[in-house]
Amino acid sequence: MVITLFIIITIGFMVIRLMPGSMYADDADMTAAQMEILRAKYHLDKPIPVQYGIFLRDLVLKGDWGTSIKMYIGVPVFDVLKMKIPVSMYNNLFSLLISLPIGVLLGIIAAVRKNSIVDYTTSFMVVIFISVPSFIFATLLQYYAAFRSGWFPIIYEASATGFAKLHSLTLPIIALSLGPIARVTRYLRAELAETINSDFMLLARTKGLTEAQAILRHGIRNSLVPLANVVIPMFTHIMSGSMVIERIFSIPGMGGLMVSSINNTDYPLTLAVLIFYSVVSLVTVLVVDLAYGVIDPRIRIGGRHIE
Amino acid sequence: MSNVYSPTDPRFAHLGPEKFRLRQTDAVLLDAKFETKPIGFFRDAAMRFAKSKISIVALIAISIIGFMAIVGPYMTPYGYNDQNLDYINLPPKIPALARFGIFQGTRVLQNRRVDALSDTSRYPEGSIIRIDNRRVMGGVELCDVTVDYYRYMGIDDDVYFLFGTDYLGRDLWTRVWRGTRVSLIIAIVSVICNVSIGLVYGSIAGYYGGSIDMTMMRITEIIDAMPDVVVVTLFILYFGSGLISIILALAVKNWIGTARMIRGQFYRFKNHEYVLAARTLGANDARLMFRHILPNSIGPIITRAMIAIPSAIFTESFLAYIGLGIRAPESSIGVLLSEGQKVLLYYPEQTFFPAVIISILMIGFNLLSNGLRDAFDPTQRGTE
Amino acid sequence: MVEKERPILSVDDLSVSFRTYGGRVQAVRGVSFDLYKGETLAIVGESGSGKSVTIKAILGVLPKNGRIDAGSILYNGEDLAKFREKDFHKIRGKKISLVFQDPFSSLNPIMIVGKQITEALTLSLGMDKDKAKARALELLHAVGIPDPETRFYQYPFQLSGGMRQRIVIAIALASDPEILICDEPTTALDVTIQARILDLIKEIKAQRKLSIIFITHDLGVVANMADRIAVMYAGKIVEMGTSEDIFYRPAHPYTWALLSSIPDLDTKEELVSIPGSPPNMISPPKGDAFAVRNKYALELDFEEEPPMFRISDTHFAATWLLHPNAPKVEMPEILAERIRRYAEEKLANAR
Ligand SMILES: Nc1ncnc2c1ncn2[C@@H]1O[C@H](COP(=O)(O)OP(=O)(O)O)[C@@H](O)[C@H]1O
């Protein structure tokens, strides 16, 4: 885990520093002397391994992520992140938190009513929502549900708080969640349909439980365990989808920050954003692993993974 | 118990002794096998595939889009980068469909002064089609005017743009199909790279096993632990956003899944008798791989490739949106979508066509891969 | 034998089919049998002959694509074949219970076994928690599980196969059923454990005065267990009789084949397996389904299905060989020889 993170940071740093062109190449008005001062200030005059050493030392020992050099000149990168992360996380976690229960519910309904109209409709919607990219939905929603009908604000209202804030985030969150909801639905439907056909469900019914009791106590609980498997890819999916969505709805979050830092060649910022994304996805893996331990007694007690 | 008879029951008395001859031929002892001649695995899969109507529809839709991606750009006199500032942001005008009241090249102009409507320098003759929503505001009478936008802009009647034009007056029909072509090429080539790398890597790991396998799999684990966004971004930052670099960026993580699957196939088939038999008969390593193991992996490989294509199309658009995609003036679905997004509120039709095409492609490829999976592996689909 | 009583369960002319992509699978085709109080009825047949489907129909737990096409299942004057899902709740577990083949898959892997037992009591009998737990511990003890207090809180994966099957039996017994159906309860277990589970079933049957339907594909397993035996082939019962009838006076060529395939521990003869495989049940063959695999098949077997003929008051077989016009065919010599030897041994033991 830590090793992976270290590798990512190293590769990220090297890629960004070794990129063709100087970071100040386009600032034509600067004199050579000024440039030298700046380069010295940010250690750009030293060999790259030394730069990396300094970067890593500051990061680990002082929690210093460097300083923004273009967009927020002189502002520590960390402060910029502190400003943006909550906005993005609000969206992404919100989307994750509504996707799971809705998807689970739809999946259960589809599995229990297998081969019914409800099931077919759900399956049809699932194909569409899984296939069509979230930014297409975002565009659709923005045009119809915001611009044409005026139900929602067209873009995010940064100054809003409380309900108004949620209101202005409704469309982005819906656009972000449709895909994940469909994924969870599809997964749970397949999983539960299989569980329903399992021997222990049959035993549950033959020992006198009603079908509903059997599905509730044995089917659903058991199908939820492997759901943890889809949460990781789902969350990374939400995060990358959110980059585009943030752009469409002008939400000042990490996605927008990454895009503009790349376009403005503000590399310390880019690097920090990339590290942030890596950390989040590693943490997701960790959380899911821990969750497995809690839900699945075979791992908790047996200390081994299910085959 | 009902329906039990005495052996001497009169109702069986009519059965004469000739019926009771023993049929003691050893030949019939085994029950008759299927009478039809064995059909090859691929013929079989193709037949199952052809039975699924949804897959066929998906295949047809993809084929049509693919065909248009090839010939579409040549169907109009305009090049994909021919700019004409007299023709900017024109609405779609499809003469063949105009009779049905769609794509007539009209546009609604809002909040126009009623008294200016007769000014032919602003509204050329015949350009006004309908006037709605007359109202008085601040003493001025306003209305919404539906105009023939081509006439309104003073464009000759025989000039038309099937999908309209963009902010530089470029023909969107040409750009949309060219963009579709670019996106499809990116997706298909990247999937070919992904499959080739995965195939070679997975075969080596799976065939040799042991510590080679362990090391190779450890490497894939590390690459796999990095989020896609990060890998793709770093890749493009380093190599620039050319066609090749985007293609490779899309393959850079995806091959891992393929490699794992191939390796899995090797492990599954390695111990099968026929492979062991071939080995003892002295088949050499490479021959063994290609003759015995890979044919069994073709089904899953094709299925995986079909799933990888829509995800590559998605990533391409995603990159275009975040500014790391194909560079202007080249077109791609992603480029068109992100350019369209900028003027969505004024000219939604510029987003409409690329959005429809990407949606059909994504849905089509997803359905196609489902159909292929079922066709290649009928056991995955329950009996219910 | 308990012959003159009224049966507690009476299956008559039961037919079950499944809808599949290939067409309708005729899994059970006109099965009839009675189960009397306190007896063990064994249903024996190759895998795929429709044994499990028959009992699933009895308990109303057929897969969604299956349906009862015809026949009745009388229990206590009610026809279970006409029951709806909610009617079954007073039957399942409380009157008729099931023990399955595979103890590895029939327990919920993520629920402690104790709860899987008490569940039946609290949810469907409305017993309170403490009582249910006390009863579960009692049951665990009764099925021979040492240290019930500890086992109660363990998960299935912490128990051995034999243990798990005991747990399944405990679950089946929880609500004191009248009828216990065991569907190949020992097939998935080691030989030594098999014997112990069989002993357990015999023991609880005697203690609780249960009636048992015991399903197996191995005639050898039921030799010391069954009062009566029904031999099933391709969705039909082809021979039925007391244990003695079947083992000493088998009449159907399929039963001969089954008996010949039991490995003989005394002589270590090579076991004679039955050639070929069961027919495709989507379009069962005309005539006798076993004819194509039958060394003693008659011309008539390929034309017309043999009816069930009465051999004695307890013994029935569906084969044209019983018809007066049929040639006198004797069972295979090895089998006849084996039966003679068994009979002698039995006599010797009796003395
Ligand atoms: N859900 C189902 N769908 C289709 N066919 C089934 C289903 N369940 C059982 N069958 C078929 O019914 C026949 C009898 O199966 P079963 O009763 O399980 O055999 P066994 O005697 O081994 O218990 C088999 O041919 C099997 O293929």
Ligand SMILES: [Mg+2]
């Ligand atoms: Mg069975």
